[in-house]
Amino acid sequence: MLKRYLLAPGPTPVPPEALQAMAMPIIHHRAPDFVPVLDSAKKGLQWLYQTKNDVLMLCSTGTGGMVGAVNNFLSPGDDVLVVNGGKFGERWTNICQAYGMKVEEIAVEWGYAVKPEQVEAALKKNPAIKAVFVQANETSTGVYHDVKTLAGIVKKTDALFVVDGISALVAHDIKTDEWGIDVMIGGSQKGVMLPPGLAFVSVNDKAWKAADTAKTPKFYFNFKKERESLAKNQTNFTSAVTLIIGLNTCLTMLQEEGLENVFARHAKLARATRAAASALGLNLFPKENPSNALTAIEAPAGVDGQLIYKNLREKYGITGAGGQAQLKGKIFRIAHLGYAGVFDVITAVAGMEMVLKELGHPVKLGAGLAAAEEVLMK
16 A cells, blocks of 8 residues: 655645535535635635735636636736746736737746846836736746735836735735735635635735726626625635635634744745755755745756656655656655645655665765754754
């Protein structure tokens, strides 16, 4: 028997408490007994997002939230600015182009964070830009963008600041209201500790005002109708009832831990994983601003990163992630996101040591573990 360990950047492990809650008999999404369930989830998401604004719940993956963040606030032909520093930055460009927006890209070398002055310069050069799109965490590279500073820059203009926080939410302290993030997207299968199937989108007054004049066609992802339904503790279409029941359990668990402790836990797990990689003579792929959600590690010279990922999964039952696009075979990624603790990192590091040694890379068994344990015990 091969025991399985899920250490991918999504989907992430689901706590037994949530699995148990979701195993209860289903209730009807329009019945009175669902009203308090959704009301509780609504308030819990506002707590997590650190916002007083509406946080919509969509029955979709996070990409559905990204689509809605484009077609609800913009019109075809609008100028938009996209920060593209990885596969998910590319996704913003693809979505905007699909809806007829005129996209200006800031191309960021993979492994680096966007420089705030680049965004500031682009906005000054083209005052017609209606929205700025960025990832908080670029999952494909393990880089965290400085959304706090970017929000301060965009807030001085009429443009909307739209953040994909799908993999950053929970792992990083993102203050939606305080920083002035107009639209922020989350997803259930990351730090929120649920299976895939829910997208969360916070929307502030500046964005709702833009929605009044947006002419892009929309039907399923119609945020105004979702807002009207949310006020009645409903969703516009059929609710993902089981997931929302599980969401309440997961939000309760996070609330019991406390936001500051949640962020500190993710930061410590990330530091320990980075320390282990360094002790094994490996380089981190991010050249700056490494994410607390996952660690992207360069494969050593002469070793195929995809083989590291494959052997971890097939031989030791540890599912991480490989590299995407031009990084395929060059990096491998280990997540420490959501329902993750000390021994998830220990397991990942031990597996990493054994696989590297088996693939011929000179490692001293236990060196990475010792480095990780030094961090985890502090």
